[in-house]
Amino acid sequence: MGRNGSFHIAIDDVTCVQCAGCVSICPTEALHMQGLTLECHDPTCIGCDLCVRFCPVVALSLHALSAPPVRAEA
Numbered sequence: 059m060g061r062n063g064s065f066h067i068a069i070d071d072v073t074c075v076q077c078a079g080c081v082s083i084c085p086t087e088a089l090h091m092q093g094l095t096l097e098c099h100d101p102t103c104i105g106c107d108l109c110v111r112f113c114p115v116v117a118l119s120l121h122a123l124s125a126p127p128v129r130a131e132a
């Protein structure tokens with residue numbers, strides 16, 4: 059499991075059937091329905107992969123974002 063802000067959830071709007079199951083299963087409430095459209099607030103996602111494994115139509119995919127470079131102390 060990773061840090062907040064390290065992940066992006068890609069949503070296939072064509073495949074998604076708006077069942078909202080992923081919204082219910084997300085432990086950090088990163089996913090929500092905006093009307094009939096599923097949206098993800100990526101900074102809240104911790105990369106647990108639960109939503110990806112839960113989705114019955116495989117509409118979600120999890121992507122790790124590259125971490126910002128750590129600046130060395132001068």
Ligand code: SF4
Nearest residue numbers: 084103104106107109
């Ligand atoms: S990977 Fe985990 S934290 Fe991120 S949106 Fe899916 S269920 Fe929520």
Ligand code: SF4
Nearest residue numbers: 074075077078080113
């Ligand atoms: S579980 Fe899958 S089909 Fe259901 S709302 Fe989430 S992405 Fe859409």
